[in-house]
Amino acid sequence: MSYHDLEVMRVTGEFPCPPMEDVELGTVLSALADPLRRAVVVQLANGEHGAERACASFALPVAKSTRTHHWRVLREAGLIRQRDAGNGTFVRLRRDEIARHFPGLLELIVTLDPGTVEA
Amino acid sequence: MSYHDLEVMRVTGEFPCPPMEDVELGTVLSALADPLRRAVVVQLANGEHGAERACASFALPVAKSTRTHHWRVLREAGLIRQRDAGNGTFVRLRRDEIARHFPGLLELIVTLDPGTVEA
DNA sequence: CCAGAGGTACGACGTCCACCGTACCTCAAA
DNA sequence: TTTGAGGTACGGTGGACGTCGTACCTCTGG
Numbered sequence: 001m002s003y004h005d006l007e008v009m010r011v012t013g014e015f016p017c018p019p020m021e022d023v024e025l026g027t028v029l030s031a032l033a034d035p036l037r038r039a040v041v042v043q044l045a046n047g048e049h050g051a052e053r054a055c056a057s058f059a060l061p062v063a064k065s066t067r068t069h070h071w072r073v074l075r076e077a078g079l080i081r082q083r084d085a086g087n088g089t090f091v092r093l094r095r096d097e098i099a100r101h102f103p104g105l106l107e108l109i110v111t112l113d114p115g116t117v118e119a
Numbered sequence: 120m121s122y123h124d125l126e127v128m129r130v131t132g133e134f135p136c137p138p139m140e141d142v143e144l145g146t147v148l149s150a151l152a153d154p155l156r157r158a159v160v161v162q163l164a165n166g167e168h169g170a171e172r173a174c175a176s177f178a179l180p181v182a183k184s185t186r187t188h189h190w191r192v193l194r195e196a197g198l199i200r201q202r203d204a205g206n207g208t209f210v211r212l213r214r215d216e217i218a219r220h221f222p223g224l225l226e227l228i229v230t231l232d233p234g235t236v237e238a
Numbered sequence: 239c240c241a242g243a244g245g246t247a248c249g250a251c252g253t254c255c256a257c258c259g260t261a262c263c264t265c266a267a268a
Numbered sequence: 269t270t271t272g273a274g275g276t277a278c279g280g281t282g283g284a285c286g287t288c289g290t291a292c293c294t295c296t297g298g
Contacts (some may be wrong), residue, residue, distance in 0.1 A: 025157070
C-alpha cells in the first residue's frame, strides 16, 4: 500500500481500490467465479442503488480472516468500494463504473446466479 | 473416464463432456477467466454457427500438453465439444446449449473481451 | 475503564492451476 | 514403410487460491 493510499485511508476511511480502466476482464471473472463472492455481489446488486451495507451483515460461513480476504479480492477486481468506520466496515457496489466498463455484466450475473449459497 | 465414455469415444471420436445442467456458473466463469481460453471461445463464437474448427488452427502460444489442458478445461466447463479424427482433433462451440442455460453469457464475453491475445 | 464486537495483518497449510518435457499414439503423405 | 504433424497421458514444478488460527487494532456499551 503506497504512502498516498495510507493517507487517504487515515482521513476518509476508504480502502484503496484500482481505477476501473486498470481492471482486466479476467480478474473480474475470477472474482465472480467464487460462489461466496458472487453471492455478495448479487445481493449488493439487488439492493438499493448506491446503498452502503455493513460487511458484518452478510454472515458468510467462513472465518473472519477469510472474509477479509474475499473483501480484498472484490476490491481489487474493481467490484466494490470499502470504507472503514473504526468499529465496522461498509461496502458498496461500484455499480455505475462497472456498467460503464463492463456493460451488461452485472445484470447477467444477477440473472444467472442460482443463489444457492445463503450469505 | 468411465467404460461407457471410452466406448463412445472409440466409435464416434467424441470426447466426453458433461450435460449442460451439471455445469455450474462458477466453473464457466473460471474457464473464461483465462485469456487464452476466452480468446478461443470468442473466436469460435465469432465463427459460423455450428462450425467445427481444427484445434491446430488456433496457434496458442503454449506447449502442446498445455493446449490439451485448456481443451479439457473448456470441455468440462460445458463450453465446447471436441472430436478426435485420429490425426487431428476438432472443436465446436456448444452455442445453443450455452444460450439456453446461460442466456446472454456468450454475447457478453464477445462484446467485453478486448481480444488482445492473438491466438 | 474494560469487555466485546467487528475487522486487518501475518503466517501457515493443502489444493488447484498453468505450464512444461517426455513418452506414446494415430493417421496421412512421401 | 517410414517420417512427420497433431494430439493425449503422465509426472513434475512454481505460484496462486481458499482456508484457518493467532495477534493486534478501534470503536461502542456497560
